[in-house]
Amino acid sequence: MRAGPSQDEIRRQNLGALLRHVHLHGATSRAELTTALGLNRSTIGALTADLAAAGLVSEGGGRETGRAGRPSLVVRPESQRVYAYALSIEVDQLRAARVGLGGRILDQRTADRPRGTLAAESVGPLAGFVKELHQAVPAGSVLVGSAVAVCGMVRRDDGMVRLGPTMGWVDEPLGPALAEALGPTLTEAFGNDRGVLVGNVSDLCALAEHARGAAVACDNVVYLYGDVGVGAGIIAGGRRVTGHGGYGGEVGHMVVHPGGRPCLCGSRGCWETEIGEHALVRAAGRTGAVGREAVLAVVDAADRGDSSAQLAIRQVGDWLGFGVANLVNIFNPETVIFGGTLRDVYLAAAAHVRSRLNSNALPACREHVRLRTPKLGDDAALIGAAELAFERLLADPLDATTG
Amino acid sequence: MRAGPSQDEIRRQNLGALLRHVHLHGATSRAELTTALGLNRSTIGALTADLAAAGLVSEGGGRETGRAGRPSLVVRPESQRVYAYALSIEVDQLRAARVGLGGRILDQRTADRPRGTLAAESVGPLAGFVKELHQAVPAGSVLVGSAVAVCGMVRRDDGMVRLGPTMGWVDEPLGPALAEALGPTLTEAFGNDRGVLVGNVSDLCALAEHARGAAVACDNVVYLYGDVGVGAGIIAGGRRVTGHGGYGGEVGHMVVHPGGRPCLCGSRGCWETEIGEHALVRAAGRTGAVGREAVLAVVDAADRGDSSAQLAIRQVGDWLGFGVANLVNIFNPETVIFGGTLRDVYLAAAAHVRSRLNSNALPACREHVRLRTPKLGDDAALIGAAELAFERLLADPLDATTG
Numbered sequence: 053m054r055a056g057p058s059q060d061e062i063r064r065q066n067l068g069a070l071l072r073h074v075h076l077h078g079a080t081s082r083a084e085l086t087t088a089l090g091l092n093r094s095t096i097g098a099l100t101a102d103l104a105a106a107g108l109v110s111e112g113g114g115r116e117t118g119r120a121g122r123p124s125l126v127v128r129p130e131s132q133r134v135y136a137y138a139l140s141i142e143v144d145q146l147r148a149a150r151v152g153l154g155g156r157i158l159d160q161r162t163a164d165r166p167r168g169t170l171a172a173e174s175v176g177p178l179a180g181f182v183k184e185l186h187q188a189v190p191a192g193s194v195l196v197g198s199a200v201a202v203c204g205m206v207r208r209d210d211g212m213v214r215l216g217p218t219m220g221w222v223d224e225p226l227g228p229a230l231a232e233a234l235g236p237t238l239t240e241a242f243g244n245d246r247g248v249l250v251g252n253v254s255d256l257c258a259l260a261e262h263a264r265g266a267a268v269a270c271d272n273v274v275y276l277y278g279d280v281g282v283g284a285g286i287i288a289g290g291r292r293v294t295g296h297g298g299y300g301g302e303v304g305h306m307v308v309h310p311g312g313r314p315c316l317c318g319s320r321g322c323w324e325t326e327i328g329e330h331a332l333v334r335a336a337g338r339t340g341a342v343g344r345e346a347v348l349a350v351v352d353a354a355d356r357g358d359s360s361a362q363l364a365i366r367q368v369g370d371w372l373g374f375g376v377a378n379l380v381n382i383f384n385p386e387t388v389i390f391g392g393t394l395r396d397v398y399l400a401a402a403a404h405v406r407s408r409l410n411s412n413a414l415p416a417c418r419e420h421v422r423l424r425t426p427k428l429g430d431d432a433a434l435i436g437a438a439e440l441a442f443e444r445l446l447a448d449p450l451d452a453t454t455g
Numbered sequence: 456m457r458a459g460p461s462q463d464e465i466r467r468q469n470l471g472a473l474l475r476h477v478h479l480h481g482a483t484s485r486a487e488l489t490t491a492l493g494l495n496r497s498t499i500g501a502l503t504a505d506l507a508a509a510g511l512v513s514e515g516g517g518r519e520t521g522r523a524g525r526p527s528l529v530v531r532p533e534s535q536r537v538y539a540y541a542l543s544i545e546v547d548q549l550r551a552a553r554v555g556l557g558g559r560i561l562d563q564r565t566a567d568r569p570r571g572t573l574a575a576e577s578v579g580p581l582a583g584f585v586k587e588l589h590q591a592v593p594a595g596s597v598l599v600g601s602a603v604a605v606c607g608m609v610r611r612d613d614g615m616v617r618l619g620p621t622m623g624w625v626d627e628p629l630g631p632a633l634a635e636a637l638g639p640t641l642t643e644a645f646g647n648d649r650g651v652l653v654g655n656v657s658d659l660c661a662l663a664e665h666a667r668g669a670a671v672a673c674d675n676v677v678y679l680y681g682d683v684g685v686g687a688g689i690i691a692g693g694r695r696v697t698g699h700g701g702y703g704g705e706v707g708h709m710v711v712h713p714g715g716r717p718c719l720c721g722s723r724g725c726w727e728t729e730i731g732e733h734a735l736v737r738a739a740g741r742t743g744a745v746g747r748e749a750v751l752a753v754v755d756a757a758d759r760g761d762s763s764a765q766l767a768i769r770q771v772g773d774w775l776g777f778g779v780a781n782l783v784n785i786f787n788p789e790t791v792i793f794g795g796t797l798r799d800v801y802l803a804a805a806a807h808v809r810s811r812l813n814s815n816a817l818p819a820c821r822e823h824v825r826l827r828t829p830k831l832g833d834d835a836a837l838i839g840a841a842e843l844a845f846e847r848l849l850a851d852p853l854d855a856t857t858g
């Protein structure tokens with residue numbers, strides 16, 4: 053029931069739209085911006101001047117158009133100067149990156165994360181990485197935000213990690229803990245009072261693939277992220293589906309096998325008990341092995357003709373298609389993306405996944421669906437965390453940089 | 456990547472916001488509109504004058520405020536004058552209504568629909584109802600649109616009913632067929648070239664309960680509609696989730712029981728095979744009985760102590776909770792509404808539904824969820840169809856009435 057915006061709101065909206073365009077599409081000529089944003093040349097000129105004065109974009113070096121006359125000026129995001137810190141806590145890894153406006157990873161650090169370690173044992177190393185990265189930042193650069201992706205259920209209001217079943221975390225105030233570990237210099241530099249934003253890894257991977265990966269221009273997307281557990285980042289009608297508290301997308305706990313194996317969540321027969329890392333490794337008769345290496349070992353063995361590995365791939369692929377069919381009936385997506393270890397399972401079992409999808413999903417719901425692997429690969433979580441960190445800047449570019 | 460709106464777009468947006476407010480909330484004082492829309496008094500005055508001149512609202516008869524001074528003028532939707540035709544094709548019923556702006560049913564007709572009849576056999580009687588209703592319309596009234604709710608999968612682009620499994624329909628061009636049966640006088644009067652809009656019954660019930668029923672002010676809603684089959688109307692982040700082609704929400708074909716009973720869709724173990732009308736009647740040992748009467752007979756028998764009816768209610772209630780738990784994990788809704796025959800099943804089996812929800816859904820996903828019956832009862836489909844028919848008017852009030 054929102055009424056129309058004021059003149060000032062329109063200007064902010066236009067500044068955001070222009071900055072978002074070059075953030076997502078890179079160098080763009082003024083002529084292209086005029087078309088893309090539906091604004092006249094003088095408005096584009098004025099908006100560009102404002103953004104350039106704030107140090108968010110630069111103009112110049114027009115690309116050759118191949119036609120006579122002056123080449124059109126090109127507007128570029130200041131990717132080297134304007135940046136966010138993006139962090140990721142995965143089951144087996146900790147990652148931190150400095151990501152420039154435009155989604156470019158400028159610098160990064162990675163470390164193994166021993167399973168079973170507490171939240172505090174992730175916070176320390178990540179804060180250390182950010183401090184390292186920060187020492188190498190050129191003078192005059194501007195930090196506009198910071199966010200972390202985590203394999204857990206994140207309360208939207210304050211970033212509390214309510215439950216990370218695969219990591220054994222309960223009610224971890226991850227955002228504040230990271231902000232405290234980073235110290236005032238780094239958090240004040242964020243230019244906002246929210247410290248470090250926190251997002252679910254599947255949600256942020258979906259955001260990244262939607263912004264600049266395998267689901268660009270798709271309005272209805274299901275991104276499946278698998279490791280020990282399975283979650284989904286869902287985009288419907290171009291917008292993220294996160295639910296009332298922010299906990300939506302827990303598709304790994306959709307029960308597909310009543311009376312099936314016990315799940316870490318306390319229920320039985322959840323989808324992740326049939327398609328998670330443990331299910332594949334167990335089905336291949338390889339108890340004891342863990343992690344992505346173990347998943348890849350099963351895939352390799354199946355490739356080489358190992359019959360129990362092949363059976364495991366078929367079985368897990370069938371269950372994968374089973375749950376995908378349910379989600380296709382529910383969401384009627386254009387694109388389903390298989391991320392994390394599900395990428396490897398999908399590539400090995402694509403025919404089984406498709407076959408089960410065809411037998412279980414309604415023809416109208418599945419007729420245009422494309423099954424895809426992530427275009428951004430393992431960087432999706434970091435790129436997605438950076439997208440989250442950039443959101444405030446893109447919503448109101450001048451306020452975010454001068455506040 | 457939309458840039459900010461023009462002055463004219465803002466005026467249309469404001470006109471739409473004001474009209475939508477009185478459409479949803481009824482008579483509203485200028486003072487309340489000023490607050491609700493965040494616009495100043497003179498803008499509200501000008502917008503009201505424009506809408507009144509177009510015959511969409513009237514002003515006057517200020518309510519007593521209990522304070523000294525002039526009572527504030529009250530703006531009312533012209534519910535008697537501005538109306539839409541709303542139709543509904545349910546498994547066992549055909550319904551048609553004339554619905555005034557503000558969501559008021561002014562007049563209606565109902566007929567039984569024999570099961571197994573073709574689309575054409577619904578179109579004729581419905582068109583007849585509309586013609587009857589139209590003869591009683593007072594002079595000077597304005598028809599602004601028309602829409603039909605149907606138990607089937609509706610292609611968003613053109614309203615084609617791709618599949619109505621419970622009705623045996625395949626690829627029925629319902630919108631054009633209704634427009635043709637209504638004839639040029641009625642369809643030209645709609646003031647638009649889209650003829651009769653078509654929506655899925657669950658989607659439209661969700662829209663209605665969200666607009667003026669059990670889910671007002673809830674941004675995340677799952678509305679379950681059951682008869683022979685089961686569908687959901689889903690609202691996430693305040694917006695309908697309909698998927699790429701418009702077919703989303705087919706939760707009745709979420710497989711919950713692998714290898715279970717064959718479903719009308721060709722798959723096995725779909726949720727609707729465990730919670731649809733046939734499942735309940737069969738579980739109670741009453742094969743042969745059909746329709747809502749049959750469902751109510753089982754509920755009554757259970758109430759009176761019939762042990763096989765009680766067993767059926769427990770069993771179907773458990774499966775109902777089972778699927779609801781899956782949807783709660785996926786959508787983290789504030790409100791789940793049980794409509795159609797699922798209303799009766801839910802009321803009889805609420806404890807079993809809740810118990811299964813508690814054991815299968817993640818605590819964070821279910822902690823704030825409310826399980827509800829429809830506030831609009833059996834009128835939800837008609838009210839929802841009317842909401843669909845009013846959408847164009849509310850998006851651009853003056854264009855829709857003068858076009």
